[in-house]
Amino acid sequence: MTPAARVQAAIEILDGVIAAAQAGGAPADRLIADWFRTRRFAGSKDRRAVRELAYRAIRACGEVPASGRAAMLRLASDDPAVSALFDGSAHAPAPIGADETPAAAGVAPGWLEQRLEQSGVALTDAALLLDRAPLDVRLNTLRADTAEMPEGGTRTVATHGWRFPADSRIEESAAFRAGMIEVQDTGSQLTCEAVAAQPGETVVDLCAGAGGKTLALAAAMANRGRLLACDIDRARLSRLPERATRAGASLIETLLLDPKREAQALAAVEGAADAVLVDAPCSGTGTWRRNPEARWRLTPVQLDRYAQMQSRLLDIAARLVRPGGRLVFVTCSLLDAEGAGQAAAFLANRGDSWRADPPGLPAGEPRGHGLRLSPWHDGTDGFFVARFERLC
Numbered sequence: 001m002t003p004a005a006r007v008q009a010a011i012e013i014l015d016g017v018i019a020a021a022q023a024g025g026a027p028a029d030r031l032i033a034d035w036f037r038t039r040r041f042a043g044s045k046d047r048r049a050v051r052e053l054a055y056r057a058i059r060a061c062g063e064v065p066a067s068g069r070a071a072m073l074r075l076a077s078d079d080p081a082v083s084a085l086f087d088g089s090a091h092a093p094a095p096i097g098a099d100e101t102p103a104a105a106g107v108a109p110g111w112l113e114q115r116l117e118q119s120g121v122a123l124t125d126a127a128l129l130l131d132r133a134p135l136d137v138r139l140n141t142l143r144a145d146t147a148e149m150p151e152g153g154t155r156t157v158a159t160h161g162w163r164f165p166a167d168s169r170i171e172e173s174a175a176f177r178a179g180m181i182e183v184q185d186t187g188s189q190l191t192c193e194a195v196a197a198q199p200g201e202t203v204v205d206l207c208a209g210a211g212g213k214t215l216a217l218a219a220a221m222a223n224r225g226r227l228l229a230c231d232i233d234r235a236r237l238s239r240l241p242e243r244a245t246r247a248g249a250s251l252i253e254t255l256l257l258d259p260k261r262e263a264q265a266l267a268a269v270e271g272a273a274d275a276v277l278v279d280a281p282c283s284g285t286g287t288w289r290r291n292p293e294a295r296w297r298l299t300p301v302q303l304d305r306y307a308q309m310q311s312r313l314l315d316i317a318a319r320l321v322r323p324g325g326r327l328v329f330v331t332c333s334l335l336d337a338e339g340a341g342q343a344a345a346f347l348a349n350r351g352d353s354w355r356a357d358p359p360g361l362p363a364g365e366p367r368g369h370g371l372r373l374s375p376w377h378d379g380t381d382g383f384f385v386a387r388f389e390r391l392c
């Protein structure tokens with residue numbers, strides 16, 4: 001493909017990304033893979049270049065663009081080399097018309113920028129949410145105390161964390177193949193450390209998904225005790241046993257929950273858990289480095305729904321914790337509605353029976369009763385984490 005044809009290909013892909021973002025369709029990565037599946041003429045260099053152009057355009061636009069071309073025009077107005085490729089040659093985008101308007105620049109749609117600012121996030125900082133994330137891994141102590149780390153890594157502040165450049169091919173390394181390392185963002189590793197899970201304890205991971213955090217908890221527990229991984233999503237949870245086997249995590253029990261009937265399924269651990277992790281569903285504003293088009297998907301109504309879900313999950317989790325035990329609430333969000341606001345409401349609703357128990361992590365900034373991790377302060381994805389102790 002010529003460089004100009006690559007720009008046109010990225011424009012077509014962006015049309016699909018915009019439509020999917022508005023209709024709750026597939027993520028950008030899938031749409032890009034699908035586009036190339038039916039265009040066998042494109043080589044690996046073409047794929048890389050088109051993907052890079054599409055993502056650069058997504059990152060450049062704050063509001064949802066009117067079209068893929070408008071999104072690419074935004075990139076072109078910031079980058080003369082891209083602008084020059086609107087040359088009208090075969091398979092290239094048509095020359096830029098004098099009356100054409102590029103999509104608006106910015107960090108996110110206006111309403112969301114406002115919510116970020118109201119949550120104490122300066123937009124100059126929030127712009128770092130649109131950088132590319134490095135590749136972080138966690139040394140899996142269930143498989144090895146040390147591993148032959150691939151070249152180019154440096155230690156992070158997480159106890160078993162290493163960081164590699166974004167394009168590192170970690171999956172091809174011997175350490176990865178042997179299950180000695182797990183890909184996991186440093187922020188995510190730190191939220192697991194906030195649980196302070198100990199060997200022999202009973203720990204519930206209420207929103208385990210495919211088990212990214214469950215595996216870190218299993219390692220902290222050295223495979224001793226009880227670790228219950230729950231979720232309502234059968235497909236996600238069903239990926240956990242295979243991952244656990246690879247990681248040598250033998251203590252994990254999975255429990256598929258019926259939405260709205262979670263408490264019944266968890267009755268056996270009511271008041272018995274030493275620790276419960278609630279890694280709640282959220283807007284994902286802290287993970288835009290990985291899914292920049294997610295900021296075009298979110299609506300105020302969805303944000304309210306997430307907040308309601310989080311509050312409900314906190315209620316369910318609180319019943320499981322034994323007196324003296326701990327509850328850790330995590331979201332990958334930078335919005336107070338899904339962080340400090342939830343933590344404040346949790347404590348306000350419970351009188352003197354719970355207290356905030358700051359997790360004392362080696363990173364993060366205090367935010368209300370919890371901590372905020374962010375790309376600008378910690379070089380991690382954005383997270384809110386709060387720990388509560390049940391007093392009676």
Ligand SMILES: C[S@@+](CC[C@H](N)C(=O)[O-])C[C@H]1O[C@@H](n2cnc3c(N)ncnc32)[C@H](O)[C@@H]1O
Nearest residue numbers: 206207208209211212213231232233279280281
């Ligand atoms: C942020 S994700 C969890 C990610 C996972 N902990 C990890 O580290 O990979 C939130 C999860 O909460 C689950 N979830 C949503 N509602 C739930 C409910 N009522 N009970 C339990 N899990 C729920 C979702 O299916 C989703 O997998």
